[in-house]
Each structure stands twice: as structure tokens, then as C-alpha cells.
Amino acid sequence: MRKYRIELHSHTSEVSPCGKITAQEMIELYVQKGYDGIVITDHFTGPLFHDLKDTKDILDRFCKGYNNALSAAQDRIKVYLGAEVRLDESYNDYLVFGNVLNFLKHGKELFGLSLKEFYYLAKEYDLAVFQAHPFRDHMKPAPKEYVDGIEVYNLHTEHESRNYKAVDYARKNNMLGISGTDCHKVHHVGRGGIFTDFVPADEKELKDLILSKNFDLKF
Numbered sequence: 315m316r317k318y319r320i321e322l323h324s325h326t327s328e329v330s331p332c333g334k335i336t337a338q339e340m341i342e343l344y345v346q347k348g349y350d351g352i353v354i355t356d357h358f359t360g361p362l363f364h365d366l367k368d369t370k371d372i373l374d375r376f377c378k379g380y381n382n383a384l385s386a387a388q389d390r391i392k393v394y395l396g397a398e399v400r401l402d403e404s405y406n407d408y409l410v411f412g413n414v415l416n417f418l419k420h421g422k423e424l425f426g427l428s429l430k431e432f433y434y435l436a437k438e439y440d441l442a443v444f445q446a447h448p449f450r451d452h453m454k455p456a457p458k459e460y461v462d463g464i465e466v467y468n469l470h471t472e473h474e475s476r477n478y479k480a481v482d483y484a485r486k487n488n489m490l491g492i493s494g495t496d497c498h499k500v501h502h503v504g505r506g507g508i509f510t511d512f513v514p515a516d517e518k519e520l521k522d523l524i525l526s527k528n529f530d531l532k533f
Contacts, residue, residue, distance in 0.1 A: 341383050404454075420435070444465055445461050447468040469502070490525070494507060
């Protein structure tokens, strides 16, 4: 068994309307669960920022949960910034890993892109893109050439993510699969993520680790 545990999919109440626990509460709970790292992947969608025009204001709002998580962590757990992005073209959601901040400076421009355009732009910023819960209602698997993999285990308890379909789909299509809790509430905490041999120093190192496939799934 690999030594370290990292959560890849979590939402704070500061940013994601569906989130029911604050970043500080999230950190305390994951520390109690013995996790070594957590990626804050708050929602980045058009409707969340419809009242904002300035990209700086958009990023300030988006990073509030992450910044609060950083303050609460105090070196007890590594906190990484990620994002769960929804484009205007569909209900699909995409988890983005790596140094996402400069990429997200494109602001509202991102929402109008096609997945193909979004993926190629993400690659210009050296990011990894994974489709979240591809078999939930109203969602469908994205063309595999425009994602780096899929979330095969989504451990949100109030959604039917049909993980068995995601696991089978990834196997048949030789796709990289990841696991995430999709944490929104107290009782979600610590259900998913990955086991690793080390704790990445930053978002780029985390992205490289994920793409290396050098991890085990927690589910």
C-alpha cells in the first residue's frame, strides 16, 4: 500500500453554491481523516460569475475557498488549487489539474469554447483535463482525444454517478482513471482520492504525478 492520501475533488461553501462546508471545516475534517493533500476544485461556470465583468474579480471570488483552505492548513495538509469547469456547450464537467491560475485568467472566454478548443488551450498551459462523473444523468463521455482521462470513481453519495460504467468504459478505451470524493458535505469527507508514494510539492508536480499513473485509487 502506498503511504500518502490525496483528495482530488472537493468543493467549498465559499465558492460552490452546492458546497455545505467551509474551507476551514474541510481542512479540519481531512486532517482528522489522515489525508496528506487535498485539491480544492470549486466550480468554474458561467452562471457563478454572471454578475462580474472584471477577470480579477472573477478570480478573487473563485480562489476564496482555496485561500481559506491554505490559511487553515498551517502545514498540516498540502492544499492544491484545481477547478471543475463546465462549458456552455453541455452539462459535462471537467476537472483541471496543474497551475490553473493563469489559465483561468481567460475568465468568461473559457465558457464559450468547445471542448476541443478548451483542451488544446489547457495544454498550452501544461494542464491535465479529466472528465468528472461522465455517466451521471444529462452527461455523456467526452471524445477521448480531448481529455487525459476520466473520473472512474466519484464517491458523492447523493448522485448516481454509475461508477461501474466509468470503470468499464476506461478499461475498454485504455483511458487513465482517477478517484475523487466530490466532497460537498461532512458525511462525504474522505471517501475517495488517490494513494501515492510522495506528496507533490506544488500543482505542477501533482499534475505530473497523476499523468504518470504512479498512484492507486481510493474508493
